[in-house]
Amino acid sequence: MKKTDTMQGSLDLLVLKVLSRQPKLHGYAIMTAIKRTSGDVLNAEVGSLYPALHRMEESGLIRAEWAAKDTGRRTRIYQLTAAGKKQLAAEVTRWHTVSSAINRVLQEA
């Protein structure tokens, strides 16, 4: 069930990190947060973001609720769960391990 190829894994990591900084964001806000904080380098695609959000919601890493907006529409906002925080810590560690390993390989050359 859990596909952990690098791109998807890093998208999950980014979403978790964004939500840990600022809880209760909706999908668009998460997308713009990733874009802004990465200095416009990373761009989460809508087509990947929402399935990822829904998948993480179902596996209990994040929690969603409906919030009313001023326009009268509802929007779905997400926040981390306890399991999500734990997962974030694990993902961060893993990311550091992997990236430093990759860096070492690159420096070797």
Added chain:
Amino acid sequence: MSLWSRITYVFRGDRLNHEIDEEFAAHIEEAIAAGDDPAEVRRSFGSPLRLREESRDARIVAWLDCLRADVVFGWRLLLKRKVTTAAAVLSLALAIGACTSAFRLIDALFLRPLPVAHAGRLNVLAIRIPDFNGTPLTFDTFAYPDFALMRAAAQGQAELIAASLTSRTDLTYATGNDMEKGYVQYVSGWMFDDFGLQPTLGRLLTANDDRAPGVSPYAVLSYNYWTRRFGNDPGVLGRTVHIGSGIFQIVGVGPRSFTGTEPGTVTDIFLPAMMNPAVVRDDNSWLRTLVVVNPGVPIEPLRAKLDAVNLHFETERSKGWAGMSQHNIDMFLQLKLLIQPAASGVSRLQDDYRRALVWLGVLVLLVLLIACANVANLMTAQAASRTREMALRVSIGAGRARLVQLVLVENAMLALFSAALGALFAWWAAPFVVSRINPPDNPAQLVLPADWRVLVFGLLLTLAVTLLFGLAPALRASSIQPVTALKGGEEPHAKRRSMYALIAAQVAFCFVVLFFAGLFVATFRHLNSQPLGFEPHDLLLLETVAPHGQPPESWSQMADTLRAVPGVKDVAIAGWPLLSHNKWSGNIGIPGIPRSEQWGYFISTSPNWLGTMKMRLIEGRDFNSTDSFPGQAIVNQTFIKTFFNGADPLGRTFEKVNPSGSRQLCQVIGVVPDAAYSSLHDPILPVAYVPFRQFDSKGVPNPAGSGVFLLRTSGNNPLSLAPTLRRLVAQTNPAYRVSNVQTQQELVDNQTIRERLLALLALFFAAVALLLAAIGLYGVLSYSVLQREREIGIRIAVGARLGSIARLVTTQIFVSVCIGAAAGIALGMASVRSVQTLLFGVKGSDPSMLIAPALVLLAAALLAALPAVLRAARINPSIMLRAE
């Protein structure tokens, strides 16, 4: 929680779609508000449908969603084809219901362990003796002294428990004349302890109640009886009950689950074995010996040990048998003791109905197979009309497994509906059959719980049925080649080949069912038309007891009183009624003629008994009031053939030689034609009718403790006299009690209960099987004509005649019917041997028994083929070809 939400979303799919759409809309709104280009934002979503599917898959259980879709689709298809669905469900329901009923009966009688501790270690002793012809006879009753010896020998290896045959006994809770019947069983006091049973009320019997003969007049009621007779009244403790000549105090009520050790009989009252008057006698075998083997004790050494004890007991006992020839004694002493598993208890009903129920099970299983074959053919025909749909599904990417699931789900729904309907049928049918097993006044009481055992059987059966009729069509649907299917070209022949194979199987099974039904019906008719030798109509039987015994004169006075009742034409007395399964036998000694090994049979009768029974006297005279036993006898023709070598016996004498050596001399004063004696299943026995007036060895008149008054009545319904007669007997002489009133006709009917039941059920299933097979045949023929309409049209257009069209349409089906019938005959012939014991006066190998079902089957096949042939003949080539 997350799994649960995913499952609930399966059933609220619309709401989920709506939520996903709403979230996307909010996203777009947000983005536009933030100043993004609306067109660009929308484009970033790509195909919204695809994205929605992806999100949706993340949030629900995908396979469950597929299943839900299949169920909805299957339901629509089933509803669309109402007639086909109804036919399939009804035929399957009938078959599943019949199978479940048969399982309930077989389970309750043979498989279900008794609700006692260590049921798995429960065994029963039996004795096997070679009879006169060398075929083994099996008995399972023992004398108490023998039991006591064996129990002592088995100490430490097994516990032996005595349990009498449960008998329907006269008893009363008052001292008046209100006798009632109750099922009484004498059991070892330690039985309840060994079985780990707890009382509902008061106490159970203990080993202390069984220490010495006659000292513990205590009774324990079964829970079932306590409810039925006393409405669960706790005040029953301490009351007394008169049984036979004893008075017993009720000390407790047993546990709810325990109904005795005999499946088919619910024991009402348990008494200590030591309270049975026969407990001291070594020549009265009245108890079954149950054996609870200790864990780890091997059976065979234990059996050998008990066998030796039993043989020693019987050898000692046989030394006192002066009346028996040495040959017979030697034969008897070849007895072998057996230990048989008895986890589910032991009863006569098991012996009587083992084969009958197994064969009934086989019949219903065959009907189930026929029904499955029918539905499979139906499904195949349906699938043919869905090839395009299936091809389309494959083309747009449905996997094979998905298609198999689609068809299987639909079939499983069909099977589930049938199973539900079948369960209703079984709910009613199993108790119905049980209620028909024994005589109406003494019905079998089989506990038929509908618990997990029945449920599991039903579910397994449903699963098997689904796979049986559904798997082949499902696999075929999935293996479809979209290219050929969508082009319109099919391969109808492969499909039809399997249909014809199924038809042949159906015909074979149907033949077997018809064949057995024929055998059972012939058996019943044969048995029913057996000459009785007397006239049972209008004959009322008053079974009467005189607990302290009454002299013969008193009995005949009572008969005179009864004769005066209006509507009573004639009255006589006998020891017991004919055909009531009672037997009284002895060796016959005739001066000057070597002793025959055959036994003679006796029944005591009063003067005018022959007249009342409407039995003809061939020669000699009837008894008069001075005749007695020993003294005079009237014999039947078989008796003359067997013992007098056919010579005229009038005036000659014979001796009844008893095992103890005592001899009773009788002079033959009359000869009557052969008549039924104890059972219609027996061959005609040599019978001597002796006077009801009897003397013991010292010439002192024997008071009779029981007898039956036979009343020849003039009314249409002899039983309407019963209340009057009961009252009259009680008023005339309080020493008498009428214990049972029935008609002789009932006794005659009771003789054929099993055969009638088997014949009725077999006939019913034969009709169902025939109907199903005919429907199947009709369906396949119609389908094949439908498929070949073009071809037939062309043939007619080029001048084919009706005959050749009919041949074209029916040849293949005729061949499969013939193959099926041949297979059926082979099957029937192969299995008829094992059914022979259930038959009477019918040979399974009798050609007429084979020809009749074959003809019936052929007629049904012709009838079923007719509509299709007519349809083929009526095809109008010009219309048909223009339509193409």
